[in-house]
Amino acid sequence: MKPKDYVSDLKVYEPGKPIEEVARELGFDDVADILKVASNENELGPSPLAVEAMREAIPEMHRYPDGGAFYLKRALAEKLSVEPENLLFGCGSNELIVFLCHVFMERGKNLVMGAEAFAVYFLANALYQGETLRVPMPDHVHDLDAMLAAITPDTRLVAICNPNNPTGTMVSPAAIDAFIEKLPDHVVAVFDEAYFEVMPDAMKPDVLKHIRAGKENIIVLRTFSKAYGLAGLRIGYAVGHPELINLLNKVRQPFNVNLMAQAAARAALDDVTHIVETREMIFQGLEFFERELPKLGVEVVPSGANFVLIKTGNGRAVFEKLQKRKVIVRPMDPYGLPDHVRVTIGTPRQNEATRAALKDALARN
Numbered sequence: 091m092k093p094k095d096y097v098s099d100l101k102v103y104e105p106g107k108p109i110e111e112v113a114r115e116l117g118f119d120d121v122a123d124i125l126k127v128a129s130n131e132n133e134l135g136p137s138p139l140a141v142e143a144m145r146e147a148i149p150e151m152h153r154y155p156d157g158g159a160f161y162l163k164r165a166l167a168e169k170l171s172v173e174p175e176n177l178l179f180g181c182g183s184n185e186l187i188v189f190l191c192h193v194f195m196e197r198g199k200n201l202v203m204g205a206e207a208f209a210v211y212f213l214a215n216a217l218y219q220g221e222t223l224r225v226p227m228p229d230h231v232h233d234l235d236a237m238l239a240a241i242t243p244d245t246r247l248v249a250i251c252n253p254n255n256p257t258g259t260m261v262s263p264a265a266i267d268a269f270i271e272k273l274p275d276h277v278v279a280v281f282d283e284a285y286f287e288v289m290p291d292a293m294k295p296d297v298l299k300h301i302r303a304g305k306e307n308i309i310v311l312r313t314f315s316k317a318y319g320l321a322g323l324r325i326g327y328a329v330g331h332p333e334l335i336n337l338l339n340k341v342r343q344p345f346n347v348n349l350m351a352q353a354a355a356r357a358a359l360d361d362v363t364h365i366v367e368t369r370e371m372i373f374q375g376l377e378f379f380e381r382e383l384p385k386l387g388v389e390v391v392p393s394g395a396n397f398v399l400i401k402t403g404n405g406r407a408v409f410e411k412l413q414k415r416k417v418i419v420r421p422m423d424p425y426g427l428p429d430h431v432r433v434t435i436g437t438p439r440q441n442e443a444t445r446a447a448l449k450d451a452l453a454r455n
């Protein structure tokens with residue numbers, strides 16, 4: 091074999107172990123005892139309307155999906171007050187990040203992102219040999235002025251995750267508008283709004299208004315994985331100018347979003363109750379952690395998402411201690427935050443279980 095050198099040099103993404111396997115290794119008999127709060131999943135489960143739609147879709151599984159996602163696109167366009175031509179679906183919004191890099195990145199070009207921001211941007215960029223410029227994030231917040239200043243003539247993409255994963259931090263709507271105003275034409279700004287549906291209303295950015303007004307070099311990414319509770323189906327979407335959407339469409343496989351996912355997403359869009367309940371659970375959980383965890387002597391970074399970043403000291407050791415106490419969190423050393431862990435908000439009972447395990451783990455340091 092003679093693979094390309096740069097491909098040989100890439101690292102294979104290490105998936106987390108299934109919890110059944112973790113349970114077996116640690117000698118726990120019942121997987122149900124294990125609390126996995128490591129992946130920002132919705133602990134309320136999928137939208138019940140989506141579950142019903144998936145049941146109805148089962149007899150159609152011998153069919154290929156609609157490659158244009160016609161009905162889903164129409165429903166979403168109406169919900170967002172945009173045109174169907176403004177929309178593109180991906181196998182998770184992760185796939186849309188790969189499309190963006192496929193279209194814009196190559197050797198000699200760079201992508202600008204936050205130093206503590208979502209790693210998929212770096213990974214997708216590496217697939218196309220792009221350089222990644224990481225901009226420091228004071229207090230774990232994206233510094234939009236510094237990101238603008240980091241842009242060079244070779245910059246093609248700048249990524250802003252808002253709220254950011256894994257820090258949970260947000261930038262204000264006014265700061266976003268000012269950033270868009272100053273964005274150079276040769277750069278496409280990606281606004282990753284994976285947690286948009288659970289954000290506090292006052293912090294919700296309105297990037298779509300710029301897209302409705304015809305701005306060409308900005309794109310919004312959202313997903314059904316988080317608030318909608320459909321992470322296992324893999325479906326996300328992009329909103330952008332038709333010309334930009336068209337470019338991304340050129341590198342898309344015809345059937346990238348499966349039939350089950352399209353059916354579920356369409357139903358989930360109508361499930362207002364599920365989103366309201368999800369938001370209530372998140373707000374309640376964030377308040378609980380922000381109130382209770384500092385009593386344990388740890389720092390909680392204020393979050394606008396369905397997770398919190400916690401400064402515990404030695405995040406890897408805390409992760410291991412929590413795992414022995416049947417709570418799986420995410421250590422943050424891969425993000426350059428060795429003193430932190432990230433914890434997903436769950437139900438009140440789960441949050442209390444996480445708090446109690448953390449208290450116990452820290453007491454026996």
Ligand SMILES: *Cc1c(COP(=O)(O)O)cnc(C)c1O
Binds near residue numbers: 183254312314316325
């Ligand atoms: C979870 C997440 C995504 C969503 O990924 P999917 O592929 O849609 O599941 C995208 N961006 C950020 C910042 C995320 O945290």
